[in-house]
Amino acid sequence: MTKSFWHEVYYSDLQSPYALLVVPLAFLAWRAAVPTDESRATVPDAARFVSGLTLFFAVATLIDPLSTGPLLRTELLEDSFATTLIPFFFVLLGDLRVLWLAIGVARPERGLIRNLGWALGTALIVPVLAGVGYEITRWFVPDLHGQVLWMIHEFGFFVLCLFLSRVWVPLNLRYEPTRASFLRALFGFSAAYYALWLIADLFIVVGDLDLGWAIRIVPNQLYYSFWVPFAYWRFFSETSGKAVR
Structure with missing residues (x-):
């Protein structure tokens, strides 16, 4: 095994897009065959919203790796501003789905x-703070590794999730367990x-270890393949037969 084995695997078409499409396609096939039972909703007044949003983002999950992979490698786009704009759009969309689903269920x-x-x-x-932080850091470290931008973003959204879970949720949903x-x-x-992702990038940037690319495959699957099914099945997990209000 060469030092760059996992790097090559990570950037292969097998890892992305193809391996990232299997679960979303299976989920969509399952949704097509099995209508949503809204009586099983954890929060009945958000059932239709969650059903629709997870369906939308299941489709978006299929479009994302195709757009940020094979599409950007086409001759038409490979040297254009689209190579920055399209990935940024899908990163923002990936974060947006978490927050939109959360506030839609909460309120x-x-x-x-x-x-x-x-x-x-x-x-x-x-992303705004990550971009500003990255550019400020580059003033002091001109040869800063490009992956540091993603590391700042990864750390930032991780902290945001902790804040929302540990602070925002108790403050706003104290009486709605x-x-x-x-x-x-x-x-x-x-x-x-x-x-x-952050741990993997620390291996890559700080340790210069090929293992980081292997680790990165795991959160890729969680993000692309399993987030929508997790959100859907976690929400529609009640067995009490409650009716939709």
Whole structure:
């Protein structure tokens, strides 16, 4: 095995996009065959929202690795601004889904657009701070590793998930334990893949270890393949037969 074995695996078409498409396709096939039983919703008044949003993001999950992989390698786009714009859009979309789902379950009465505004505003905090922090650091370290930008973002969203789970949820859902439990699970799952990405990048940047690329494959699967099924099945896990309100 060469030193760059896992690096080559990571950047192979097998790892992305193909391995990232299997579970989302299976999930969509399952959703097509099995209608959502809204009576099993953990939070009944958010059932239709969660059902629709997870379906939307299951499709978006298929588009993401295809757009940021094979599409960007086409002759038309490979040297264009799209190589920056498209990945940024999908990174933002990936963070947005966590926050939009969270606020939609926490406060469904506020409406779709208002909750989207909150989610988008909150989602932009991390990439803006990451970009500013990266550029400031480059003033002092001109040859700064490019992966550090992603590391700042990974650390930032990890901290945001911890803050929302440990501070925001108790403050806003103190008397709604069912909603709070779902949101903590959602933020915990999201914090897990960001923590793994950060650990992997520390191996790559600080330790110059090929192992980091192997570790990175795990959070990729959590992020692309399993986030939507986890959110859906965690939400529609009640067995008490409650009716949708």
